[in-house]
Amino acid sequence: MRIKGAFEPAAEELDPDVYDHDDACPLCGTQRVQARDLTLDLRRVPKRGGFAQTLADERIVDQHVADLLADEEFTGVSLRPVHHRTATGDETIDPKRFPAGRELLARAEAEVIRPGSWRYFVWLNRPEQQELRDALHAQAAAEHGRRAARRPPPPPWYQLVPDGDRAQIAPTTLVGITPFADAAQNESSRCPQGHVAGLNLISELHLDAATYPAPDLVATEQLVGVRRGLLQPVPLLVMSPRLRGLLVEHGIKGWETEVAYLD
Ligand SMILES: [Zn+2]
Numbered sequence: 001m002r003i004k005g006a007f008e009p010a011a012e013e014l015d016p017d018v019y020d021h022d023d024a025c026p027l028c029g030t031q032r033v034q035a036r037d038l039t040l041d042l043r044r045v046p047k048r049g050g051f052a053q054t055l056a057d058e059r060i061v062d063q064h065v066a067d068l069l070a071d072e073e074f075t076g077v078s079l080r081p082v083h084h085r086t087a088t089g090d091e092t093i094d095p096k097r098f099p100a101g102r103e104l105l106a107r108a109e110a111e112v113i114r115p116g117s118w119r120y121f122v123w124l125n126r127p128e129q130q131e132l133r134d135a136l137h138a139q140a141a142a143e144h145g146r147r148a149a150r151r152p153p154p155p156p157w158y159q160l161v162p163d164g165d166r167a168q169i170a171p172t173t174l175v176g177i178t179p180f181a182d183a184a185q186n187e188s189s190r191c192p193q194g195h196v197a198g199l200n201l202i203s204e205l206h207l208d209a210a211t212y213p214a215p216d217l218v219a220t221e222q223l224v225g226v227r228r229g230l231l232q233p234v235p236l237l238v239m240s241p242r243l244r245g246l247l248v249e250h251g252i253k254g255w256e257t258e259v260a261y262l263d
Contacts (some may be wrong), residue, residue: 076215
């Protein structure tokens with residue numbers, strides 16, 4: 001799958017320590033290890049909703065997609081909260097200390113949702129919890145002797161994190177600089193250690209059937225792209241027909257797919 005368009009700024013521009021590059025490969029510079037949740041300017045995300053990504057390939061989904069992923073029990077994917085660049089104050093509220101927070105936690109427990117899990121954050125942002133959420137904000141603000149935020153925070157987004165086994169890109173796939181580059185030029189965009197398969201996906205994507213895991217979202221083991229400034233090679237993503245069908249059915253925007261093959 002491919003996510004359409006790209007917005008700025010990238011997470012690293014707002015939070016220089018979001019990635020740890022200490023153990024990166026000296027040849028290709030990959031891969032970054034994410035040290036904490038992304039901070040993004042959520043007012044800059046395309047209004048169409050659905051899927052979006054930054055210039056640095058930070059891939060995020062809106063509440064509608066998050067609800068589908070949580071409710072339909074898709075595999076191979078988890079989500080992480082994304083913080084808006086202007087702190088909303090939510091980050092530091094301990095729900096256990098306030099009546100509305102304790103009620104939220106009890107309600108989550110009754111619905112068998114573990115506080116702190118990604119499913120909890122998706123659940124917390126649903127309309128059913130809005131009243132208690134607002135009450136929690138008001139109670140926390142009152143304690144600090146300040147007024148609750150004048151401007152409501154932007155709608156929530158979540159980072160899309162493929163968390164299953166990874167698939168090997170099969171050697172029949174052409175990854176290189178351009179369709180017209182010769183073999184040596186294409187080779188120059190690869191990492192000799194095998195981390196980066198090349199600069200661009202040129203042919204259709206073939207995956208090694210023997211290593212192909214079966215979850216609904218699969219990331220490739222080899223990365224595609226180049227490390228340059230904020231840019232970073234990233235895995236390609238492949239989704240199951242079931243996930244694709246549901247996204248189409250719900251009119252989710254911001255993504256497109258091409259057929260991938262198992263060799
Ligand atoms: Zn490398």
